[in-house]
Amino acid sequence: xxxxxxxxxxxxxxxxxxxxxxxxxxxxxxxxxxxxxxxxxxxxxxxxxxxxxxxxxxxxxxxxxxxxxxxxxxxxxxxxxxxxxxxxxxxxxxxxxxxxxxxxxxxxxxxxxxxxxxxxxxxxxxxxxxxxxxxxxxxxxxxxxxxxxxxxxxxxxxxxxxxxxxxxxxxxxxxxxxxxxxxxxxxxxxxxxxxxxxxxxxxxxxxxxxxxxxxxxxxxxxxxxxxxxxxxxxxxxxxxxxxxxxxxxxxxxxxxxxxxxxxxxxxxxxxxxxxxxxxxxxxxxxxxxxxxxxxxxxxxxxxxxxxxxxxx
Numbered sequence: 001x002x003x004x005x006x007x008x009x010x011x012x013x014x015x016x017x018x019x020x021x022x023x024x025x026x027x028x029x030x031x032x033x034x035x036x037x038x039x040x041x042x043x044x045x046x047x048x049x050x051x052x053x054x055x056x057x058x059x060x061x062x063x064x065x066x067x068x069x070x071x072x073x074x075x076x077x078x079x080x081x082x083x084x085x086x087x088x089x090x091x092x093x094x095x096x097x098x099x100x101x102x103x104x105x106x107x108x109x110x111x112x113x114x115x116x117x118x119x120x121x122x123x124x125x126x127x128x129x130x131x132x133x134x135x136x137x138x139x140x141x142x143x144x145x146x147x148x149x150x151x152x153x154x155x156x157x158x159x160x161x162x163x164x165x166x167x168x169x170x171x172x173x174x175x176x177x178x179x180x181x182x183x184x185x186x187x188x189x190x191x192x193x194x195x196x197x198x199x200x201x202x203x204x205x206x207x208x209x210x211x212x213x214x215x216x217x218x219x220x221x222x223x224x225x226x227x228x229x230x231x232x233x234x235x236x237x238x239x240x241x242x243x244x245x246x247x248x249x250x251x252x253x254x255x256x257x258x259x260x261x262x263x264x265x266x267x268x269x270x271x272x273x274x275x276x277x278x279x280x281x282x283x284x285x286x287x288x289x290x291x292x293x294x295x296x297x298x299x300x301x302x303x304x305x306x307x308x309x310x311x312x
Contacts, residue, residue: 091307093174094119094300095196099182099268100203101261102254103213104281105288107226109203110178112289117296120170124180127160128152146248149256151182151264158189165195184267191271199299200272201292202265203281207258214254218243 094117100106107123114121128146131139142152161180164170177197181187190196205213216229221244227234234240248257269276277295281288 095198097177097197098201102257103210104203104205108285119174119176121176122164123178149253183264187268187271200276202278205281
């Protein structure tokens with residue numbers, strides 16, 4: 001038989017009983033394998049609860065088969081120590097929405113923002129025009145609304161924007177959502193999908209300036225660059241000859257779009273109250289960007305300060 005060892009709490013009553021017991025003969029001990037019963041002191045033992053043993057033991061004792069009691073050192077009850085390693089607080093990518101009326105300068109400012117901050121530029125208008133160019137059913141439906149100067153239904157646009165925001169580059173580098181949302185329902189849909197900006201930039205431009213900007217705007221179909229016949233003319237006659245005008249860049253349609261914009265912008269701002277930064281878009285593009293850059297820099301500094309306080 002192999003040597004065995006059992007642990008249980010020993011009371012004073014058990015100790016007295018062990019001392020009064022007759023020790024076995026030496027022959028019996030020789031013919032029997034060594035056997036030891038050990039107890040460990042504990043104030044909360046639940047291992048053995050009977051009439052013979054109490055849970056209120058105060059000493060650690062060993063009961064041997066020869067009837068002797070031997071004091072054993074008390075085992076440490078100190079709780080285990082754990083090494084806590086900080087994983088570090090990595091700042092989340094910057095998430096920005098920029099809004100403004102048609103020709104308010106969103107495209108120009110988005111280019112400057114992405115160049116400095118490395119954000120992924122996502123323009124709902126570009127997503128829509130890609131669908132229209134492809135001749136898809138959604139593209140044809142969207143074109144009908146855009147030609148009337150109306151907003152494209154949410155079910156067409158929201159899913160396209162959602163899928164783009166979920167792509168890995170947007171998640172890793174942060175994103176700049178250009179010209180979307182344009183209504184409270186669109187903003188609500190994005191919020192329900194879990195997309196919340198850190199800052200919402202609104203470009204404010206006088207309506208007369210907006211009409212002049214739109215009517216003179218031209219697109220280079222080869223490079224995709226936007227020109228303006230007055231403020232940013234093409235470099236040469238070759239480029240000028242191939243420029244095209246968007247079908248909705250007429251005075252009649254832009255006034256309809258401006259009316260729709262003004263009706264919806266206030267409701268959108270109500271959802272982003274507290275993070276909205278209004279920028280004077282009548283100034284030069286350099287001055288406009290300076291305003292935006294200051295707002296983004298201040299936000300990043302505040303976020304880093306908060307992370308530093310949490311880490312400390």
